[in-house]
Amino acid sequence: MKKLFLFLSLILAISIGASAKDNYAHDASVLPAAAKTTIEKNFKADVSLVKIDKTLGKIKEYEVILTDGSEITFDSKGNWENVETPNNKSVPSFFIPKAVADFVKTNQSGAKVVGIEKERHGYDVELSNGIDMKFDKNGKFIRYDD
Secondary structure (H helix, E strand, O other), X not given: OHHHXXXXXXXXXXXXXXXXXXXXXXXXXXXXXXXXXXXXXXXXOOEEEEEEEEEOOEEEEXXXXXXXXXXXXXXXXXXXXXXXXXXOOOOOHHHOOHHHHHHHHHHOOOOOEEEEEEEOXXXXXXXXXXXXXXXXXXXXXXXXXX
16 A cells, blocks of 8 residues: 555656646747747737747747737747637738638628638638638638537
8 A cells, every 4th residue: 555655646746747837928039930930920919928838848839919919829839820819800811821711702701810720631710700610721611610
């Protein structure tokens, strides 16, 4: 019984030590160069907050909040994964594949893309009118989503 208790205590100590705390910063200096460049080229707002998500002590992703309310998630190398903007704004065209933009313009006139997420097999797009859509990697429409 004593050995079991020691073993469980050791496992607990290792798991606590391995799970590092997330860090926060109030400027873009902690971001990889690719992420900084993406923000500078596509947004007029400044960085308000950066949350650095870590798993087992390694950086998993950066969650960035801009002063205009936009949120961008980058992977550990600075590649964008997700962009969300307030409903009165739209996601910059840089992030939206042309085929997706064309489909939205044709089939949801007047709606703006307020969110886009890269997924394994394509894109998840959210519009200002509350409609969510799925597209494949080439920007071909798949379906409306709940």
